[in-house]
Amino acid sequence: MPRTTQTDLAVLAALSVTPMTGYALREAILDHLGAFWSESFGQIYPALSRLREAGYVEAFDGERTGSSTYRLTASGRTQLVDLMREAPVRTPPRNGMLLRLFFGDVLGARACRELVAEYRDLATRQLAELAEARRATEADDAGTSQRPYQLMTISAGEHSARAALAWADETLASLDALVAAGR
Amino acid sequence: MPRTTQTDLAVLAALSVTPMTGYALREAILDHLGAFWSESFGQIYPALSRLREAGYVEAFDGERTGSSTYRLTASGRTQLVDLMREAPVRTPPRNGMLLRLFFGDVLGARACRELVAEYRDLATRQLAELAEARRATEADDAGTSQRPYQLMTISAGEHSARAALAWADETLASLDALVAAGR
DNA sequence: TCGCAGTATATCTGGTAGACATGTATCTGA
DNA sequence: TCAGATACATGTCTACCAGATATACTGCGA
Structure with a gap:
């Protein structure tokens, strides 16, 4: 590749x-x-x-x-x-959670709910880690020329994790509706 | 793995x-x-x-x-x-664009700007593809038991692409400020 | 002083991507 | 009608890479 x-x-x-x-x-x-x-x-x-x-x-x-x-x-x-x-190499996507969710009727709504809930937890943990990283980077006096770039990458993580969180909440609601409707 | x-x-x-x-x-x-x-x-x-x-x-x-x-x-x-x-396998992250951006002072703000602009284009294209996929899925009469799950995965892509877009816009502004400040 | 946690190096296996090689069927325009 | 392009189809090879595993040394606390 x-x-x-x-x-x-x-x-x-x-x-x-x-x-x-x-x-x-x-x-x-x-x-x-x-x-x-x-x-x-x-x-x-x-x-x-x-x-x-x-x-x-x-x-x-x-x-x-x-x-x-x-x-x-x-x-x-x-x-x-x-x-x-050199141009960045794009690694092909491989999201096992979404693969399983796409074929969700094989697995059932309840198991899918669990999958998405775990994904939501992961995003929450990432958000906490990123908040810590941001604090550390902003407090650090050294390397002022690198700092703005580092903050940009932290912001990328924050945007991504917040999006994951919002999607997970929306999706958990949909799955609850599916479960309530008798799967 | x-x-x-x-x-x-x-x-x-x-x-x-x-x-x-x-x-x-x-x-x-x-x-x-x-x-x-x-x-x-x-x-x-x-x-x-x-x-x-x-x-x-x-x-x-x-x-x-x-x-x-x-x-x-x-x-x-x-x-x-x-x-x-089985629990989904988490593929380790490898984002070449963010790796380069993190060490952005080696590359310079102008080159970083280009990198982020390309990333923004990619997100825009993905959003268009997802809109098309959503239209196709919602129009399809067959496979009603699979449809809700498919729409959930499409929504995941949409959340992710919109987050990428928002981040890119924010970051392009920051990079412009860096360039204006004499790199 | 015993054992454990952390530091450090190295190798091996197997999953995986992408390029490449090869060939067949179908379509299109001259 | 026929030549070339395009799409269909299968398979191999190389190199990248993750994770497990093996090994050993060091410093600290019980």
Whole structure:
């Protein structure tokens, strides 16, 4: 699918903020980009080796035995900009909840209700996490040039989660009506 | 990631509506589930073979030479219900546009503006497609037991696309302000 | 000091997308 | 009528990627 691996872009971008170990990289991506991006160890470590061979990052010994910290090189920064300029790869949609709901008469209205209720809970949790992220970002004094962009991505999550919530409420009402009408 | 392949579920569900060839299956998934699901030929054909060996579908000669039409069996319908009852697999998020926007100061406000503008266009197109799908579904006389569920999934797409649109407009304004402020 | 939680690295399996290769049937316009 | 375009149809191959699993070290509290 991708012309070039998306993992490389995410890894280089994260390392452009500060040098990190592979483990810390994954934590950072989960914490800061978790709402719209994810990376697994199975991708991160091979990517780091690849990027090191290409000269885009360099490794130096970490604080613990057997741990290396990776730092972006000058050519790595150039490569990062190049990758950023490429058109974003659109990952095909796969929403298991909507797939099941579409064939809802196979499952029954009651089970569908449960599915949508879980989806609603998820949106609520996301909204809480985003509120926390917004607070943290607005309180942070450092990195003022990055802040406006980070707030835009947080806002994207908020719009999306609020839409999910509104849809779930509307849909739960419809499903209740279906259940009341004897399924 | 998945306990059991998601493709099997989608294929069985689609065949529960009407028998189809692999090619038609892909068309149907694209047309009716395209807003929240996708399948490639590379998944569909192996899945059909697998499901046939397991006795969940049966093949009979299609209208053209070398084409087979697949039909759900009784045990296939049981398996479909079982798969439907499993908890939906949550695919990890990967939004390349937001990844780039988060590191927007690497790319510059102008390039970010373009990225968001494209995203806005996409949402507009989706909204138009969903309006068409809603019209078609509401006009269709057949399948009254499926219709309410189908309308719920269409509504999910509409909520999501409208949220994307609102966010894009808000964000384009912010980016314009950044550009005006000398990036 | 024992065990547990957290840090850290690495590999393996299998699901999946998309490109590609191949061929057939049907339609359209010259 | 026939050539080429278009739609139908099947299948394979490569590479991306997630998640599970294995391994080991470290620091802390009981």
